[in-house]
Amino acid sequence: MLSTVLDRKAEKRFALVDCNNFYVSCERLFNPALMGKPVVVLSNNDGCVVARSQEVKDLGIKMGIPVFRIYELIKRYDVQVYSSNYSLYGDLSGRVMSTLAYFAPDVEIYSIDEAFIDLSGFRYRDLTEYGNEIRQRVLQWVGIPVSVGIAPTKTLAKLANLIAKKSSSGVFDLSVYPSMDEILSQVDVGDIWGIGFKYATWLRDKGINTALQLKNADESLIRAKMGIVGVKLQLELRGESCLAMELLDNPKKGTCVSRSFPQSIDTLPELKEAIASFTHRAAEKLRRQKQSASVITVFARTSPFRDNFYSNSATAELDLSTNYTIELSRVAAQLTESIYRKGQNFKKAGVIMTGLVSEKQVQGNLFDVSNDEEKMRSRNLMSVMDTINEIYGRDTLRFASTGVIQVWKTKSEQRSPKYTTCWQDLLEVS
């Protein structure tokens, strides 16, 4: 009896497949000369380091550091610098994910470069071997190196992946390792999935420095500070699976488009232009997701790294939810006027759509005066715009309100070609 209970507890097996230095690996795939060289990929506006090759990690360059702080190192070690090329990364991500689908029916795409695979049904196989197959197949079919961590819970699989990354084989199955506690005692508490800077600081303050110490820590202490999330985390560390696979593509609860400006903006027309453009992008996203928004928030702020930080936002509720660009833009323009302050140097702004409902469920409003024919015409206009922009490239067709000057436009000076998603950028072999 007891053994069957234990059996059931040990039933689950999760693999976390994580692409190694994903953005850097994407750049290297189309430019093999980058192999073995230090490479970084930068965030929007070429602001911060968001991906690093191993050589760069070895130089001690941290994730998220502003690039201007490491110019010296870049020069000295001839670090290759790239702007983000999201269309390339997104396309390659899709190829990795579809390759993973060959290995198990249940794959949860967790982020652009990570997926959980439910291997519970395969647990009597040698999963280390299976992990190796996964690794080799992705490398062969897509050209991206991945690491595979395997364990009885998602949290432990994340942890196993950290170890896999450091190992030469790139695969680590924690569930067959003789002493899990020994491993946990070597993992810093801040490296656990779900423990960020704030919690890590607090935990260390309480003398909890390792994953093993967190696993064995007083539950009421953890609950008081971290709530139910902390309790589940402890259980997961103990091998009891609390976080299930999320397989349904849940509809989004909010959609946000925001940008930092390369130079700050201080006039109302410029701010309106920027926000108009973000609103257009957000409306496009909503239509792609087949959703409509009923609440719209506009925000703008100055640089948090300067004195006299100023930040403001305004929200409006729509009578009738919509994903029609012109309606959303009209509201966004009014909101922008209400948050603008003369004399402020705005460095970032954005628009957030919430109260999202499925396009089909949009409730009619008694006071809605537009007739069906009008609605049909708006819908057709949007769908024509979306199609043209999809075929001929973003912003082929756009509204005049998004501006002609576009001083706010994102900087991206080191972008590699869109090798896989744009005909003009196809790699040429001669």
Next chain:
DNA sequence: TCTGGGGTCCTAGGACCC
């Protein structure tokens, strides 16, 4: 003097993730 109690809903803010 002494001023209910419990439920629900909503929102803002705080934490986290990649």
Next chain:
DNA sequence: TCTGGGGTCCTAGGACCC
């Protein structure tokens, strides 16, 4: 001089209701 963007979940506390 130069510091990303887009999400999720949970909780506490206030409003409101009977």
